[in-house]
Amino acid sequence: MRSTDSPAASSLAALLAAAPHRPLFLAGALAVLTSMAWWALELASLRFGWSGWPQPPVPPGWAHAMLTQYGMLPMFMFGFLLTTFPRWLNRPSIRPRRSVTVAGAVFAGYLLSHVGLLGMPWVLRVGIALMLAGYLVGVATLAGVLHAAGQGNQHAWSCLAALGLGILGLGAFLGFLFGAPAASARFAVKLGTFGLLVPVYFSVAHRMVAFFSGNVVPGYVVRRPAWSLPLMWPLLLGHLVLDLAHAQAWLWTVDAPLALLFGWHALAWQPWKAMRPGLLAVLHLAFAWLPVAFVLYAMQSLCLFAGRGPVLGLAPLHVLTIGYFGSMLVAMVTRVTQGHSGRPLQMGAVPWACFALLQGVVLLRVWAELARDSYLWLVLATCGWLVAFLPWVLRSAWIYLTPRVDGRPG
Template identity: 65%
Template sequence: MDASISRTANDPAALLAAAPHRPLFLAGAVAVLLTMTWWTLELASLRFGWARWPQPTIPPVFGHAMLVQYGLFPLFMFGFLMTTFPRWMNGPLVPPKRFLPVAGGVLGGYVLGNVGLLGLPVVLKLGLLVMLAAYLLGVGTLAGVLRAATDRNRHGWSCLAAFGVGTLGLVLFLAWLLVPGASPDLAWLAVKLGTFGFLLPMYFTVCHRMLPFFSKNMVAGYDMWRPGWSLPVTWALLLAHVFLDWRGLAAWLWLCDLPLAAVFVAHWLMWKPWRCLRPGLLGVLHVAFAWLPVAFVLFGVQDLVLAVSGKSVLGLAPLHAMAIGFFGSMLVAMVTRVTHGHSGRPLQMHPVPWLCFVLLQAVAVVRICAELEQDRYLWLVVAGAGWLAAFLPWVLRSAWIYLTPRTDGKPG
């Protein structure tokens, strides 16, 4: 081991500056626990009548949706893209002076935002402003990599577009908070854009590129299937979904959600998950993706019943099949894969990620079934506590990896 690597091994700050995924994934690991701790306590206060629990000055569901969608998941997304963008498109590496402020800014704003939900509106606004500043730096950095790259492919453009929509959603929510008399429609639009215009296009784009790639590398005779049509079709249908939902035209959502279900089912089948269950680190990626067609089949059923009878029979079950089942499971699967690959560890599932992944499947089922239970809030509290129990060991192990040198002695 040379002197520079030895110094890095003994310096946590130098380790965090060694690669973009280290500080951003570490910040994301903190965020995984923080928001859900607040949300579980908030749900418990509503269920059990805690009179002294401080209430946010905005609807609690807005606080939950905004900080999860714009604070928790994007930390991992920035870390992933700042690591992979240069590789995807043969572009320049992202230097520490760019990725460290993004990690600190998004996490710092996120922490302030969570504190602000304890009845401190000024702190909430300040936190979201800090997050927005970090977003602008992060998106500008990714745009710079794409601009300087020699292979500006569709996956890079799609991910950058998703972050552009996310930045717009954060601006809209801040406008609702800061501008006197601003319509609550801005807040609802920000929430919808966060789900269907930001997270879902980002996740699907990364899956579109990486699942066939990982599968081909690990399964003999596997043929990659990456249809060029599916990204633009998915984008168009998702933006149409946002528009219809935002404008109160939910009875027509089936026009978007049924084709989306067909697109996602087609990808799941063409990616042949039955051939990709081993090794486990590949299998969990395909199991996590399966939640996406399940979610949109549920969306489609709900849409058709709503169009015919005017009733919402499944409540938020389809949304949480996607949010916990797909977003949560894919986060564990993909981040574990990247973490192992970039820390010199074998590309195999460790018992701790296995525990987190399996428990998260149970949490997703509990949260979906909660919509059909009479004592709904009790089961929501159970699901929130289950999320924390599932993620805590994974967070502790992941944090240790990000704060220690690679096992193979290499830099990064």
């Protein structure tokens, strides 16, 4: 006898498959809470001495970095790129089966990995392997679009190269889980930041921020210089090599130029002309964290060069991850969600609240590096993330699970 839920389930499946961003943005939105809920509990167990809380089979900081950098944020990245690659390259839309497969594999692996963090190493291995399989499908799909287009689109190539490094990083961490040296895990963690996330985020911003501004602001000059990405890549790879070689005292040689590069773009994109509407303003405000992060990286390195030690701790990293990655996530995903659901291109109260609270979370996380009771402030910052994102996630999930308000397909 056929279940009465079948038509509803089929309708929901068809809705999620209607556009590549739907299943991947939904998975990413749920991951935003999952990652930080586990991390909040882990930090609280360390701060308050919860003896019953199961510890992960890998160092907690590595687990946190891997699952946020390779799981939480890339689900949004894949959702965006599987939607935009065909548009950038004038190719047909990607078949729904591909985007659903990527979402299913990466999200299922991500969830299994979190179960594995509760003291189950084999489950963690299976989870990371499944995430890697999802990456392989996603990258192969995007590479197929780029190959079929037969054109040299630098934004597409840059994003694809970064995702390829993401495959390398996941593979290295999986090797560590099966007995490779700890250097493999450290390599994966660093590569996730400077080989995967910064290149994808900046490549997309380079293409879209000035473009969106030019569509709204009268007389706006769109600046997307062709030299930006070719200059970014060797500097980021230089940072990666120096960091992995434990030459942090020399990072300023690449981080100062990166701060200048990103700072030039922040000013060249004329944010003072783009403070309305709010959906445009937050893109510029979020991007401003990127040069600030690399200024802090350069300052930290110069302090080490002068023999003063790492006075800023992990503050530069979290200005980059929470300030830039987190803020740009809210800004860009809210814009795509509004536009692709047939809603007005307006920020709205819930996204504004999320964005504003997130700026406070950045400051809390930086203060945690300087405060006497560091772990207490870490717990507060993580809980602040959950408070900031919960309404945004619920609103976003509702949109992804319901048809477009204008009745159009997608």
